Structures are given as C-alpha cells and as structure tokens.
Amino acid sequence: xxxxxxxxxxxxxxxxxxxxxxxxxxxxxxxxxxxxxxxxxxxxxxxxxxxxxxxxxxxxxxxxxxxxxxxxxxxxxxxxxxxxxxxxxxxxxxxxxxxxxxxxxxxxxxxxxxxxxxxxxxxxxxxxxxxxxxxxxxxxxxxxxxxxxxxxxxxxxxxxxxxxxxxxxxxxxxxxxxxxxxxxxxxxxxxxxxxxxxxxxxxxxxxxxxxxxxxxxxxxxxxxxxxxxxxxxxxxxxxxxxxxxxxxxxxxxxxxxxxxxxxxxxxxxxxxxxxxxxxxxxxxxxxxxxxxxxxxxxxxxxxxxxxxxxxxxxxxxxxxxxxxxxxxxxxxxxxxxxxxxxxxxxxxxxxxxxxxxxxxxxxxxxxxxxxxxxxxxxxxxxxxxxxxxxxxxxxxxxxxxxxxxx
Amino acid sequence: xxxxxxxxxxxxxxxxxxxxxxxxxxxxxxxxxxxxxxxxxxxxxxxxxxxxxxxxxxxxxxxxxxxxxxxxxxxxxxxxxxxxxxxxxxxxxxxxxxxxxxxxxxxxxxxxxxxxxxxxxxxxxxxxxxxxxxxxxxxxxxxxxxxxxxxxxxxxxxxxxxxxxxxxxxxxxxxxxxxxxxxxxxxxxxxxxxxxxxxxxxxxxxxxxxxxxxxxxxxxxxxxxxxxxxxxxxxxxxxxxxxxxxxxxxxxxxxxxxxxxxxxxxxxxx
Ligand SMILES: Nc1ncnc2c1ncn2[C@@H]1O[C@H](COP(=O)(O)OP(=O)(O)OP(=O)(O)O)[C@@H](O)[C@H]1O
Ligand SMILES: [Mg+2]
Numbered sequence: 202x203x204x205x206x207x208x209x210x211x212x213x214x215x216x217x218x219x220x221x222x223x224x225x226x227x228x229x230x231x232x233x234x235x236x237x238x239x240x241x242x243x244x245x246x247x248x249x250x251x252x253x254x255x256x257x258x259x260x261x262x263x264x265x266x267x268x269x270x271x272x273x274x275x276x277x278x279x280x281x282x283x284x285x286x287x288x289x290x291x292x293x294x295x296x297x298x299x300x301x302x303x304x305x306x307x308x309x310x311x312x313x314x315x316x317x318x319x320x321x322x323x324x325x326x327x328x329x330x331x332x333x334x335x336x337x338x339x340x341x342x343x344x345x346x347x348x349x350x351x352x353x354x355x356x357x358x359x360x361x362x363x364x365x366x367x368x369x370x371x372x373x374x375x376x377x378x379x380x381x382x383x384x385x386x387x388x389x390x391x392x393x394x395x396x397x398x399x400x401x402x403x404x405x406x407x408x409x410x411x412x413x414x415x416x417x418x419x420x421x422x423x424x425x426x427x428x429x430x431x432x433x434x435x436x437x438x439x440x441x442x443x444x445x446x447x448x449x450x451x452x453x454x455x456x457x458x459x460x461x462x463x464x465x466x467x468x469x470x471x472x473x474x475x476x477x478x479x480x481x482x483x484x485x486x487x488x489x490x491x492x493x494x495x496x497x498x499x500x501x502x503x504x505x506x507x508x509x510x511x512x513x514x515x516x517x518x519x520x521x522x523x524x525x526x527x528x529x530x531x532x533x534x535x536x537x538x539x540x541x542x543x544x545x546x547x548x549x550x551x552x553x554x555x556x557x558x559x560x561x562x563x564x565x566x567x568x569x570x571x572x573x574x575x576x577x578x579x580x581x582x583x584x585x586x587x588x589x590x591x592x593x594x595x596x597x598x599x600x601x602x603x604x605x606x607x
Numbered sequence: 608x609x610x611x612x613x614x615x616x617x618x619x620x621x622x623x624x625x626x627x628x629x630x631x632x633x634x635x636x637x638x639x640x641x642x643x644x645x646x647x648x649x650x651x652x653x654x655x656x657x658x659x660x661x662x663x664x665x666x667x668x669x670x671x672x673x674x675x676x677x678x679x680x681x682x683x684x685x686x687x688x689x690x691x692x693x694x695x696x697x698x699x700x701x702x703x704x705x706x707x708x709x710x711x712x713x714x715x716x717x718x719x720x721x722x723x724x725x726x727x728x729x730x731x732x733x734x735x736x737x738x739x740x741x742x743x744x745x746x747x748x749x750x751x752x753x754x755x756x757x758x759x760x761x762x763x764x765x766x767x768x769x770x771x772x773x774x775x776x777x778x779x780x781x782x783x784x785x786x787x788x789x790x791x792x793x794x795x796x797x798x799x800x801x802x803x804x805x806x807x808x809x810x811x812x813x814x815x816x817x818x819x820x821x822x823x824x825x826x827x828x829x830x831x832x833x834x835x836x837x838x839x840x841x842x843x844x845x846x847x848x849x850x851x852x853x854x855x856x857x858x859x860x861x862x863x864x865x866x867x868x869x870x871x872x873x874x875x876x877x
Contacts, residue, residue, distance in 0.1 A: 303780045323783040324792075336781035340799050349795075350785035401785065 249315070250405055250437040251277040251300060256309035258295050258461075269295040271461035272309070277405075277439060278453075282431050284440045286448040287458030288484070293441045294333060297407045300439070301330050313405070324353075329398040333409040333441075335390045337382035343393050344369065344378040350401035368396040371426070387414040392423075399430070405437045412447070424451055445485045449473060457481045474532075477518040478606045482530045489536075489573045491529040491547075495604070498523065503604055505529060508569050513546050513597060517604035528605045533576035535601035538563055538593045545594020549573065551587055563587065565595060637858070644851035651846050661852040671853060673830075674837035680748060681823075681833060682816040685755035686763075689816075690809040692756070693763035694801070701771045702779075702797075719758040727758060728822040735826060747828070754826050755816040762815050763808035770804025771797075803873075810868035814861060 258270040270292045277283045285293045298304045300311055302323035310317050318326055329350065337346050347368050351361045369375045372392035377385055382393060391414050398406060411427075412420045428451055431438045442448050448455050449469040456466045457480070465477045476482035479490065493505035496512065503523045506512045517523045542548035552572075553564035556579075563575040575595060587593060616622060644662070648655030665671055696716055700709060719727060731754045738744045746753065774797070782792035820835045827836060834857055841850045 301780075301784055303783070323780070324786045324788055328784075330781070330784045332777055332781060334775070334777055336775065336777040338778060338781070338796060349782070349787075353782075353786040353788075353791060397785070 248278060249276045250279045250281065250313070251439070252312040252315075253277075253296070253300075254310050254312070256296075256299060256306045256311060258292070258299060258304070259307045268461050270299070270306075273461070273463050274309075275456055275463055275466060277437060279437055280431075280435050282428065282438045282440065282451060282453045284442060284448045284452035284455045285458055286442060286445060286455050286484075288443055291458040292461045293443075293458060294409055297330065297409055297439065297441060300405070301328055301407055302326050327404040328407060329401060329403040329405075330407040331391075331394050331398045331409060331411040333413075335394040337390055337393055337397070339381065339383045341382065342379050343374055343382060343385065346382055346393055347396045347400050349397065354401060364400055368400050371399075371430075372396045388416065388419060391415060395423075395427075399434075399436075402434065403436060405439065406431075408438060408440045410441050410443070412442075413444075427451065449485070457484060459484075475516070475518070475603060476530060476605065477521070479528060479530075482605060487533050487574060487576075489531045489533060490605075491531065491571065491573070491602075492526065492569075493529055494526055495523050503527075505602070505604065507547060509547060511546055513602045515602040515604050516600060518606055521604075521606050523604045528607070529602045530605055531573075531597060531602050533562065533574040534560075534578070535598045536573075536575050536595050537577060537598070538565075538575050538587060539596050540587075540591075540593065542592045542594040545596050547573070548592065548594045551589050551591045551593055554587065554589060563593075565593060640851050641855050641858070643848050644855045646848045646851075649847050651848055651851060661848045662856075665849050665852040665856065668849070670832070670837060671834075674832045674834045677748065677751075677831055678817060678833040678835075681751050681755055682813055684752045685759050685816045686809050686813040688752070688756045689759035689812045690763045690767075690805060693760050693808055693812075694767055694805055696760070697764055697768040697771050698797075701768060716764055717761045720761045724758075724821045728825040731757075731822060732825040745828075748831055750828070751823060751826055751831060751833075754822050755819060758819070758822065759812035759816050763812040766807040766811065767801065767804040770801055774800055803871075806868045806871050810865055813864060817861065817864075818857075 253273055253275045256270055256273045257268060260267050260269055273292075273296065285296060287293055295304070299306050302318065302321060305319070310319060312318065313326065313328070338349065341349070344365050348361045348365045351364060356364075365378075366375075369378050372395055374389060374392055374396065377389065382390060385393070391411060395408075395411055398408075408427075412423050415423060424447065427438070427440075430436075440448075440451065449472075452469055454466060454468055455472050456463045457472060458464065459480050465472060465481050467475070472481060473485055476485065476488075482488045482490075491507065493507050493513075495503050496506045497504045498517075501516055502514050503517055504512050505515050505527060513529070515529055538551075539545050547567055549565040549567040551563060552566045553562075555562040555564070558579070560576050560578045563577065565573045565575060567573050573595060643651050643654070645657050645659065646654055647658035647660065693716075696712075700713060735745075735750050735754075778796055778800070779792055782796045783789070787795060818835055819833075820839065823833050824836060824839070827833065832840070834853070838850060838853060838857075841853075
C-alpha cells in the first residue's frame with residue numbers, strides 16, 4: 202500500500218472535466234458547440250452514459266448462425282466504473298464493438314447520453330477503446346501512437362506534445378517514448394494502448410481486458426491507477442474482464458454475462474452476496490449448492506426444507522416466485538461448523554481439512570451425499586479442533602442461504 | 608525453437624546432391640554466358656582472352672540504346688499503371704463489404720496468369736489490328752504499354768493482396784476509434800503498412816514486363832524493338848560476345864532492381 206500511495210501523489214493530475222466542448226482549449230470552437238471536428242458532444246448529458254436496449258447481434262447465416270448477444274439491455278451511468286464479467290466467448294468484446302461502432306446490432310439500439318448513436322460512424326463517437334489485442338500502430342513510435350487521436354482531432358501541436366508527455370508519465374513509459382511499438386514488451390504495449398485511448402479524454406472509455414498481460418505486481422498497481430484515473434477524470438469506464446477478483450475489487454457495478462446474455466447486474470456486494478442464478482454464484486467465488494423444497498413463503502423470504510427435514514429461511518431474487526424444488530446457495534464463509542450434529546442446520550461427516558494460513562476449509566460430506574465446504578477464518582483462540590471423519594453440524598449465518606432462479 | 612524437428616529435409620538422403628544439381632543446371636549456363644561476355648575473340652564458343660571491349664561496343668551501339676529506351680519506357684509505365692490498378696483492386700476486394708461478382712472479379716484479374724501467353728499475344732494483336740482497322744486508332748508504343756499493363760496486373764496484385772489480408776484489421780478499427788476518417792485511416796495506417804506489399808508487387812510487375820518476349824514480339828510495331836526482341840534478332844545472325852555483354856547488362860539491371868525493392872520492403876516491414 203505504501204508504494205501505491207506514493208505513486209498516487211507522483212502521478213500527473215488530469216483535469217477533472219473532459220475537454221470536449223471545453224471553450225478554453227479550442228479557440229476555433231463555436232461557443233456552445235454540439236461538435237468538435239464532427240465528434241458529437243451532448244448538449245445536456247443525461248443520467249445514463251450508455252443505454253443498451255434490447256440489442257441482439259447475430260453472426261453468420263442459416264445453420265451457422267450464432268447469437269453473440271441475445272437481447273441485451275443494460276444502462277451504464279455517468280462516471281461509473283462498470284464491468285462486464287463473463288467467461289471466454291460470452292459476448293463481451295462484441296458488446297464493446299457495438300458501442301464503439303465497429304459493428305452494428307442486428308436488433309435493438311444503443312444510446313449515448315440519451316442520443317441514438319446508430320447513425321454515427323466510429324470516428325465520430327466520443328468513445329475510445331483499449332483493444333484486447335492492443336492494436337498499436339507498428340510503424341509509429343510510442344509517442345506517435347499516444348498522440349494519434351489528438352492529431353486526428355486537429356489539436357495544436359503544443360497541446361498534443363504536452364498531453365503525450367503527461368500520458369507517458371502516467372503509464373511510466375517516458376523512457377521508451379521513441380521506441381517502435383514492435384520493440385516493447387507485451388505489458389508495455391498494454392500500457393501504451395491505455396495511454397493512447399485516454400489521451401483524447403473520451404466521454405466513455407471501453408477497456409477490453411486491459412490488464413491481462415501484466416504481471417501480478419504491475420497489474421495491482423495499474424488497477425489502483427485505473428480506479429484513480431476514472432475517479433479524477435469522470436470518464437465512464439466500461440471494463441471487460443474474466444477475472445472475478447478484478448471485477449469485485451474495481452467495479453462500481455458488474456454485469457455478469459454468459460452465452461450472449463446479461464444474467465445479473467449489481468454492485469460487487471449484490472453479485473457476491475445475492476447471486477440470482479446458479480451460473481453467477483458459481484462463476485464468482487466459491488459456492489455450495491443445496492437442493493431443497495419450498496414449504497412456505499413470505500415476501501422476500503422462503504422457508505426451504507431439506508431431505509433431512511431441517512428447514513432454513515432463505516431470501517430469493519426480486520421478481521422471482523420460488524416454488525417446489527429449488528437450489529439454495531450458501532457461501533463457504535457464511536456457514537460454520539458445530540461439534541454437535543444435532544445443533545446444525547444440516548449435518549455430515551468431515552471428509553477433508555485444508556489449512557490455508559488465514560483460514561481453513563472444512564470439506565463436509567452431507568448425509569444426503571452432497572459435498573459442502575465451510576470456510577473458517579483462523580484466529581489464535583479457535584476454541585474447537587476438528588478431526589477428519591468426525592460427525593459435525595453446519596450452522597448457517599442469518600441470511601446466508603439464498604434461493605437461486607434456476 | 609527448442610523442440611526437435613521430426614524431419615530435417617537437409618538430413619534426407621540425396622537431398623544435397625539433388626540440390627547441387629539443380630543449382631548447377633540453373634546457374635552454370637548463366638555463368639558461362641557472363642564469362643564469355645569478357646572473351647576477346649569474336650566467337651561465343653571459343654575462349655581467347657579477357658577484354659571489356661564487347662561492353663564498350665554494346666554501350667556505343669545505337670540499336671541497343673533504342674531498345675533499352677523502349678524497354679524502360681514500357682516497363683516503367685506498365686509497372687506504375689499496373690501497380691496502381693492492382694493496389695486499388697486489392698483494396699476493393701479486401702476492405703469493402705463482400706459484393707456480388709467478387710469471385711468473378713478475382714478470376715478476371717488473375718486470368719492472364721492462366722491463359723497461355725501465346726493466346727493472349729494473338730488475341731492482343733488481333734484486338735489492336737481491329738481497332739486500328741475500324742477506328743484508325745494506333746497508340747504507337749501505347750499499345751505495348753497497354754498490353755504489358757494487363758498481364759502485369761495479376762503479378763502486382765498478388766503480393767499486395769497477401770499483405771492486406773495479413774494486416775490486422777483491428778489497426779484500422781483503432782484508427783477509426785481515434786477519430787481518423789476512413790481516408791485519414793487509409794493514408795496514415797493502411798497505406799504505410801501496405802508499402803512492402805506494393806514494393807514487391809511493383810518489382811514483380813517490372814521484371815515480368817522487362818523480359819516479356821511473346822506478347823511484345825507480336826504487338827510491337829516498327830521502331831518498337833525492346834531488349835528481349837533485340838537480343839532475339841541478334842542471335843539469328845552470326846553471334847559475337849557483344850550479345851553476351853548485353854545480356855549480362857540486362858541481368859545486372861534485373862538483379863539490382865529486385866535487390867533494391869527487396870531491401871526497401873524489408874526495411875519497411877520492420
Ligand atoms: N466476426 C465474427 N463472426 C462470427 N462469430 C463471431 C464473430 N465475432 C465473435 N463471434 C462469436 O461471438 C461470440 C462472442 O465473442 P466475443 O469476442 O464477444 O467473446 P468475448 O466475451 O470477448 O470472449 P473473450 O473473453 O475470449 O475475449 C463467440 O462465440 C464468437 O465465436
Ligand atoms: Mg473478448
């Protein structure tokens with residue numbers, strides 16, 4: 202943390218307002234410009250930076266048709282750090298490409314600050330992209346790459362140079378600014394790609410797995426840098442990752458995607474503590490699934506009975522009506538062992554104990570035959586020690602069990 | 608790199624001897640031709656001594672000058688025109704939405720590669736005879752330039768298209784993302800990256816035009832003798848080593864041209 206804090210002080214300060222339509226910077230601008238060199242600037246920014254409405258994207262025809270995006274709707278707020286999280290091939294890059302304008306939706310529309318951007322070609326969208334493959338221009342130097350966007354916007358030379366210097370400092374690439382981009386490492390290329398996309402100060406920055414090529418330490422540093430940058434510039438970030446930890450630590454909100462659909466949108470806490478679907482629960486963090494039957498319900502809470510006849514009160518997702526056989530999810534750290542099997546919500550036999558230093562994982566084979574993991578945070582005064590093979594009970598914390606939609 | 612290749616062609620029995628024979632068959636005649644250009648005797652089969660005299664007489668030869676001038680005018684014009692056409696065609700066939708007739712266009716462009724040259728030659732001859740007869744049109748050396756341009760296009764087209772297809776399309780997206788209009792993106796990104804392909808396309812076109820014989824022989828009118836035609840005419844008379852000197856000069860020009868374009872292409876590709 203000490204290192205990170207020092208770097209925060211040393212990092213260059215970016216103006217807290219994006220430069221689009223900023224009258225002080227471009228003397229040739231009309232006073233209340235709607236556009237800067239053809240780049241549309243919203244007159245009255247709405248609350249949502251991006252609204253995706255019922256967007257479908259189908260590739261191929263006939264037999265080979267694939268719906269890369271299957272009726273996706275999501276609103277991304279201004280100044281938000283919004284993450285698209287999902288496994289490979291779920292449509293994350295496709296969604297970014299539609300927002301950037303490299304491809305067109307098969308159906309649905311995308312609004313930027315309340316304005317339909319369908320008629321705008323990519324070079325008129327105030328949106329910049331950090332490409333998954335970097336896409337640096339191989340015949341240009343690092344500095345020329347970073348300055349390219351500003352040059353295309355027709356900025357004066359002095360301004361471009363100043364901004365490029367600022368960006369080089371930000372991504373710690375000053376020493377290599379005269380290198381060709383083919384002569385730097387993968388991690389360095391990623392940083393240049395980031396600087397190049399940030400330099401024109403877009404309204405919305407699309408980042409397609411921008412940290413995937415960095416080593417652990419640099420990755421952590423850049424995560425903090427990115428967060429700080431996003432906070433200071435007020436740029437809306439749409440960040441793609443398939444790393445759940447990265448998503449949880451960095452995002453204001455996360456959209457979990459699978460097979461072309463957005464399954465759940467929410468804060469990291471929402472997503473982690475209150476997953477709506479099995480896929481979400483499984484994809485993020487470690488999880489226990491239990492089968493049970495709904496016996497009664499009140500608004501927001503259902504009583505679910507296990508085969509062992511034990512019952513538990515479980516919350517369920519909004520707008521969902523749990524009935525009959527359901528799956529419950531319980532996070533390993535939201536449950537604890539009790540020595541007396543009769544005192545637990547459910548009971549079983551300890552099959553394995555794995556010590557991790559900060560905590561211990563107890564693998565319990567339930568009487569019904571399923572496996573259940575309990576994560577116990579270690580402390581100096583752990584009162585009880587358990588032995589493999591012991592009969593134990595498992596007690597759920599208040600609200601630990603949730604009913605899943607499927 | 609570390610993993611061992613299962614088959615190393617150089618280790619195969621007979622590889623070396625076959626390779627050596629091939630190289631000998633290819634280059635020994637050329638080498639002999641070059642050596643005899645230095646022969647002080649006046650026969651191309653009987654060695655007498657060393658002289659540079661045949662080069663001197665070749666360079667003073669008025670007919671050789673005319674042939675060289677014709678060749679350069681035709682080759683350079685045909686190279687420029689065919690390379691420009693090929694570049695446009697390659698862009699039109701890789702960087703736009705697939706259109707009807709794309710495959711047909713591809714066929715048409717590459718047809719000259721597949722049609723036997725003598726047929727193209729006869730067809731071109733009849734075509735020019737027809738328009739000369741019907742409309743009284745004769746473009747002079749323009750006829751040859753036109754004919755060369757047509758058969759040079761596929762040679763220029765192939766390396767350019769290969770380069771365009773290899774190029775990462777994301778680069779063009781990135782340029783558009785950074786506010787470059789399609790024209791600016793082409794000028795600043797696509798074209799500079801395409802230069803090596805254009806260079807090798809132009810080099811190929813030049814070489815093909817430079818030493819074309821069949822079509823030129825049929826289409827060329829009086830006073831339009833090119834170097835290959837001149838050499839052909841000379842060897843039908845009693846030959847002197849002057850013809851070897853002229854051939855050697857031709858060879859050196861070709862080698863020089865190819866090397867230069869190769870070096871440029873390699874520089875730009877880095
Ligand atoms: N141009 C295309 N033509 C056909 N199918 C495509 C095309 N682009 C993407 N797809 C398909 O659409 C789906 C989504 O692809 P996309 O690139 O958006 O995945 P992603 O979530 O970005 O994955 P990753 O994490 O691996 O980058 C995949 O099944 C992919 O095969
Ligand atoms: Mg992707």
